[in-house]
Amino acid sequence: MDNPNPTSGADTVLIADDEPHIRHLVGTKLKMAGYTVLVASNGQDCLDLAREHHPELIVTDYQMPVLSGFEMSQALAADHDTASIPVILLTARGHKLSDDDLATTSIRMVIDKPFGPTDLINRVKGMLEQNKAA
Amino acid sequence: MQGSLHKPLIDQATQTFVNRCAELVLAVWSYDGRSLLLQETDDTQTREHLAPHADQLAQAIRIKIDELVKAGRPIELAPGQPAAWVADEQGPTLGFIMTPVPNERGAPQTAEQLAPVIKALAWNLNDLRKSDNSLFAVEDLAEQLGKSYENITLLYSIGRSMRSIAEPVRLAQDICEQIRLTQGFGWSAVRFIANDMDASGLSDTCVTSGEMPCDDVLFNKATHQLITEQHDKHWRKLLQVGQDELADLMRCEVIVEPILHDEHVIGAVIAGGKTGPDSEATSGDTQLLDAIAGFLGALHENAARFTEQKNMFIGSLEAVSTALDAKDRYTHGHSERVAWLGTQLAEAVGLDAEEVERIRISGLVHDVGKIGVPEAVLCKAGRLTDDEFDQIKKHPRIGYNILKGIPNIDDVLDGVLYHHERWDGRGYPTRLAGEAIPLYGRILAVADTFDAMSSTRSYRQAMPREKVLKEIANCAGSQFDPSLTDPFINLDFSAYDAMVARHQGDSEQPAKDLAA
Numbered sequence: 001m002d003n004p005n006p007t008s009g010a011d012t013v014l015i016a017d018d019e020p021h022i023r024h025l026v027g028t029k030l031k032m033a034g035y036t037v038l039v040a041s042n043g044q045d046c047l048d049l050a051r052e053h054h055p056e057l058i059v060t061d062y063q064m065p066v067l068s069g070f071e072m073s074q075a076l077a078a079d080h081d082t083a084s085i086p087v088i089l090l091t092a093r094g095h096k097l098s099d100d101d102l103a104t105t106s107i108r109m110v111i112d113k114p115f116g117p118t119d120l121i122n123r124v125k126g127m128l129e130q131n132k133a134a
Numbered sequence: 135m136q137g138s139l140h141k142p143l144i145d146q147a148t149q150t151f152v153n154r155c156a157e158l159v160l161a162v163w164s165y166d167g168r169s170l171l172l173q174e175t176d177d178t179q180t181r182e183h184l185a186p187h188a189d190q191l192a193q194a195i196r197i198k199i200d201e202l203v204k205a206g207r208p209i210e211l212a213p214g215q216p217a218a219w220v221a222d223e224q225g226p227t228l229g230f231i232m233t234p235v236p237n238e239r240g241a242p243q244t245a246e247q248l249a250p251v252i253k254a255l256a257w258n259l260n261d262l263r264k265s266d267n268s269l270f271a272v273e274d275l276a277e278q279l280g281k282s283y284e285n286i287t288l289l290y291s292i293g294r295s296m297r298s299i300a301e302p303v304r305l306a307q308d309i310c311e312q313i314r315l316t317q318g319f320g321w322s323a324v325r326f327i328a329n330d331m332d333a334s335g336l337s338d339t340c341v342t343s344g345e346m347p348c349d350d351v352l353f354n355k356a357t358h359q360l361i362t363e364q365h366d367k368h369w370r371k372l373l374q375v376g377q378d379e380l381a382d383l384m385r386c387e388v389i390v391e392p393i394l395h396d397e398h399v400i401g402a403v404i405a406g407g408k409t410g411p412d413s414e415a416t417s418g419d420t421q422l423l424d425a426i427a428g429f430l431g432a433l434h435e436n437a438a439r440f441t442e443q444k445n446m447f448i449g450s451l452e453a454v455s456t457a458l459d460a461k462d463r464y465t466h467g468h469s470e471r472v473a474w475l476g477t478q479l480a481e482a483v484g485l486d487a488e489e490v491e492r493i494r495i496s497g498l499v500h501d502v503g504k505i506g507v508p509e510a511v512l513c514k515a516g517r518l519t520d521d522e523f524d525q526i527k528k529h530p531r532i533g534y535n536i537l538k539g540i541p542n543i544d545d546v547l548d549g550v551l552y553h554h555e556r557w558d559g560r561g562y563p564t565r566l567a568g569e570a571i572p573l574y575g576r577i578l579a580v581a582d583t584f585d586a587m588s589s590t591r592s593y594r595q596a597m598p599r600e601k602v603l604k605e606i607a608n609c610a611g612s613q614f615d616p617s618l619t620d621p622f623i624n625l626d627f628s629a630y631d632a633m634v635a636r637h638q639g640d641s642e643q644p645a646k647d648l649a650a
């Protein structure tokens with residue numbers, strides 16, 4: 001997995017999914033949209049990369065080995081240094097998280113799989129703009 | 135291979151297999167570098183025979199284990215008691231001990247003579263132990279996908295069709311069609327690149343579904359280039375117009391999933407031209423194509439193994455049959471002639487090329503079960519006693535047992551098991567009558583009897599052609615299917631006569647070899 005040092009200028013988005021086809025699809029589309037992309041294949045790698053590189057946004061799968069997307073997002077929220085990074089969570093249909101649960105994390109949005117990448121990219125764009133305005 | 139970490143393994147599949155070959159296999163052994171397991175076949179007679187020798191055999195294997203593992207061929211444990219080994223990639227060393235073959239038996243006697251049989255058994259066993267792996271994979275995947283997607287039906291239908299790997303191209307075509315319909319692509323393709331060593335029947339195949347935006351020649355060329363030039367690690371799966379040649383050619387975003395064999399890219403699943411409001415590939419598309427590429431890899435592997443195995447197995451059995459025929463100069467070339475006569479009759483009654491080929495194979499191996507009949511009985515001059523005839527009558531069943539483990543060879547079994555049945559139900563071994571006897575059995579029955587009457591036997595001279603044909607006609611409705619006798623009598627036998635002359639000419643040499 002190539003994780004180049006994010007260059008200044010373009011926003012950096014970190015993707016975490018244990019399924020290579022999702023990393024490939026989302027990664028390709030984000031790069032095409034002009035973002036710098038970092039990838040992780042489990043929650044722990046994702047957390048380590050987030051602490052090191054401070055991406056502008058994280059797109060993560062829910063079910064992953066080592067550390068789930070949910071646990072990873074709780075860990076991000078609990079750490080001062082990373083609490084402000086917004087997270088988009090991808091879930092398999094049928095996994096519903098309560099608002100109380102979500103409140104303990106940095107998750108700002110939940111998207112059901114399967115998803116269309118353009119829709120996802122638009123949401124990523126929207127969230128990054130919203131974050132900058134805030 | 136001989137690591138001490140392996141547990142001795144004689145699993146259920148092995149036991150089932152060995153019991154099925156009780157006529158040929160005395161026991162199966164497995165060795166993990168430390169302990170030796172010896173499993174007798176379930177046959178009570180065999181068990182009694184083995185019991186006093188079990189320790190002795192185990193001892194013999196222990197002494198020869200290194201030699202066995204290294205040999206790559208059967209070696210004899212003691213005169214008349216050969217053993218073979220089967221090296222399974224993951225498992226321990228596993229081998230057979232063949233039924234002891236004292237001199238008066240009709241079976242080949244030395245390890246060398248048994249080699250083809252043992253090899254065939256080994257292939258057969260390995261296949262049995264590995265079969266259905268692909269099905270388990272399908273079920274795992276369906277389970278996994280079932281949580282999020284509604285494609286289970288498609289996956290199950292693919293999984294089911296994986297069972298019949300005899301027609302891999304048609305399967306690839308079906309799968310290709312399903313991809314397009316399920317996911318709403320404008321077109322889809324399954325492409326395997328050329329490889330001379332590929333026995334799968336899929337080499338250099340391209341099947342497509344839907345309206346292709348460019349002509350086949352261009353598409354074949356472009357996909358060949360794409361597949362041969364990409365490396366798996368940096369495989370680009372989403373090709374974009376303006377960036378990738380294939381996407382430009384197809385004028386749309388193209389998804390390409392590599393099909394792998396042993397980490398080599400051997401082909402790809404390709405789709406594009408999504409219809410509907412959203413014209414781009416979704417995560418559902420990429421997931422499904424990913425899964426399907428995995429199946430196609432398994433399909434390719436199964437198809438290749440199946441073809442190799444089937445050819446090798448049939449080749450081995452042919453060799454055994456020929457050796458059996460050659461033991462007796464009166465039957466030298468019998469199987470080849472029966473195969474030829476069978477195909478001629480099959481063609482005459484209008485069977486298609488595929489069926490004719492099955493008849494040919496049936497004919498070549500129809501008497502392979504004679505390997506389990508004592509030579510003294512097989513080659514006896516003069517009348518057989520009832521007891522001796524009972525022994526002869528076992529050969530269709532023995533042959534059937536040897537063959538029945540091979541997947542997709544069922545169609546050849548009929549000829550082997552039923553070639554001694556009679557239209558009036560007085561044949562053996564099942565005593566079926568009329569059309570209840572499978573057609574291949576009825577066809578080979580005529581061919582077999584014709585050849586027997588036309589050859590000189592130890593107890594009588596060959597009958598003249600005219601008399602033989604008259605006899606066949608007379609037996610219509612009693613021994614033979616009456617609808618087969620006329621077409622048979624009208625065959626042109628000139629090629630048959632040439633075959634007989636050739637077999638007589640070369641029967642001296644093999645007879646001497648075997649006497650030695």
Ligand SMILES: [Fe+2]
Pocket residue numbers: 500501529553554582
């Ligand atoms: Fe026979």
